[in-house]
Amino acid sequence: MxxxxxxxxxxxxxxxxxxxxxxxxxxxxxxxxxxxxxxxxxxxxxxxxxxxxxxxxxxxxxxxxxxxxxxxxxxxxxxxxxxxxxxxxxxxxxxxxxxxxxxxxxxxxxxxxxxxxxxxxxxxxxxxxxxxxxxxxxxxxxxxxxxxxxxxNPDEEGTEFNPGDTGDNSSSKEAKVDDTLLAQCNCGGVSFTISRPHEDYINSPRSKGWIHPSDRKKWLALFDVCDDCRLLTGAHLTTWLFVPMDHITPSLPENLLLPGSTLKRYESTPGKVTRTFCGTCGATVFCYYGKRNGIVDVGTGILRAREGVMLRDWAVWRTAKLGFPDDGVAYDQEFTEGLDEGVKEWARRVHGGVVDFGGAGPEAD
The missing domain is CATH 2.170.150.70 (Metal Binding Protein, Guanine Nucleotide Exchange Factor; Chain A)
Incomplete structure (x- = not known):
């Protein structure tokens, strides 16, 4: 054979x-x-x-x-x-x-x-x-x-969408507030909350390029098909929400290792790009580019938004183009082109048009 x-x-x-x-x-x-x-x-x-x-x-x-x-x-x-x-x-x-x-x-x-x-x-x-x-x-x-x-869509226990299944820790209690978004991996070893943009942040120079004028109460989000993310998650597509570190509770230290969590640290580009993932269940959690001045990328797969995984109430998605499309096309052209076309169609149908980012935002990478 x-x-x-x-x-x-x-x-x-x-x-x-x-x-x-x-x-x-x-x-x-x-x-x-x-x-x-x-x-x-x-x-x-x-x-x-x-x-x-x-x-x-x-x-x-x-x-x-x-x-x-x-x-x-x-x-x-x-x-x-x-x-x-x-x-x-x-x-x-x-x-x-x-x-x-x-x-x-x-x-x-x-x-x-x-x-x-x-x-x-x-x-x-x-x-x-x-x-x-x-x-x-x-x-x-x-x-x-x-x-x-x-x-x-088979019927199988453990696959259900249940953003409230978070235990009794303080993070889950805070997540019941509309202005707080819970992030939690599968095993619960990583759990924190994200707040909406604070007024002082919105009005400060730090927010330039990181708040979209269409909605100042949401964070930017990206569809990323780069090689690094693919080989770090084991998935063709990684989606990121971009959040200032000082909008995360409990306080996120510079090394990205939340105290008491199961996070592990890995430098995908030594001295430039740091990643963290749960050492128990493997969930990608953070990605940090030093040049971004306090902005951290949060893997959206662990976000427990009540409205659903597309974060309708929390994210302004960049739909004009994918992150690092050349990497995606080189690896799997048919999927990447299908995703790119589908994202634009979804944006036009659901949001009335495609959105791009500018300034200091993620497209600068």
Whole structure:
């Protein structure tokens, strides 16, 4: 039987492995899962997975090994998730039957190999409001490469949209106030709140480029398809909300490690860009560029907005263009072009037109 060997890795290369699949299985059928579990373990708006053929498992490339991975078993789940212990990149999930589901966002060389396309995204899972609050990004990606994606919404415990399921800590109590947004990863080891822009901030020079004139009570947000984020989350798309550090409670220290939290720190660009993720469940939490003068990027997958994951009451999305589109096109052209077109259509239909940012905002990167 003819086989094809694929190679995958995370950002820091601590996790580096091959997969040998029957050539006849290509392209692998892949899906986007929008459930609360996936969003709050990845920190992204969806996970990007494909189930591998039976008997196909990672073969690690030394010095990488299973020891470089952290496993996490979510509540009410029988499927452990695996992510890099150093950079936080989600690698895959193992189901009770021993079938490995791997992230399609970490293959070397993108969606092409000598035998053709590696994967084909053909389905959205858990898109209903019971899972996302508002449909999530499925509405932004109705088709890829001219093919409409199917939608599957099975009934399964643990996937529901439940922004109030936060325990009894002080952060969850504050989140009941309309002007406070709760951020919490799946395991609860990272929990904090975000406030709306303070009047003194809005009226200060610091806000230039970080508050959009269309709504001064919301924060800027971005659809990001850059290579670094893809290899740090294990997802094609990372979405960020840009917030001043002094609008986060409890107070966020400069090292981004909230006291008492399960956060781990990783420098994706040494001396320039710092990231943090939950060391227990792997959720991407913060990204900080030193040149941004106190603005921190918050992964929106962990945000528990009552209206839904698209943060209608909290975010002004940049819809005129994606963040780092050249990276996205080089890795998966069909998905990136589908997303770009879908974002613009969504903006025109829902918001009356596309929005761009200027000044000192994120487009300066």
């Amino acid at each position: 003819s086989t094809t060997t694929l190679t995958a890795r995370c950002h820091c290369r601590s996790v580096h492995f091959t997969l040998t699949v029957p050539t006849t299985s290509l392209p692998l059928k892949a899906h986007l899962c929008h459930c609360t579990l996936c969003r709050t373990t990845h920190g992204t708006p969806a996970s990007f997975h494909t189930p591998l053929p039976e008997g196909v498992n990672p073969i690690f490339i030394a010095p990488s090994s299973w020891d470089n991975l952290t496993s996490y078993l979510p509540k009410n789940s029988k499927e452990p998730l695996y992510f890099c212990s150093t950079c936080g990149c989600h690698v895959g999930v193992l189901n009770p039957s021993g079938i490995w589901g791997t992230s399609i966002s970490i293959f070397e060389g993108g969606n092409q190999c000598a035998d053709g396309k590696i994967w084909a995204i053909d389905e959205h899972i858990y898109t209903e409001k019971g899972s996302t609050g508002d449909g999530g990004i499925a509405e932004l990606v109705p088709s890829i490469g001219g093919e409409e994606l199917s939608v599957w």
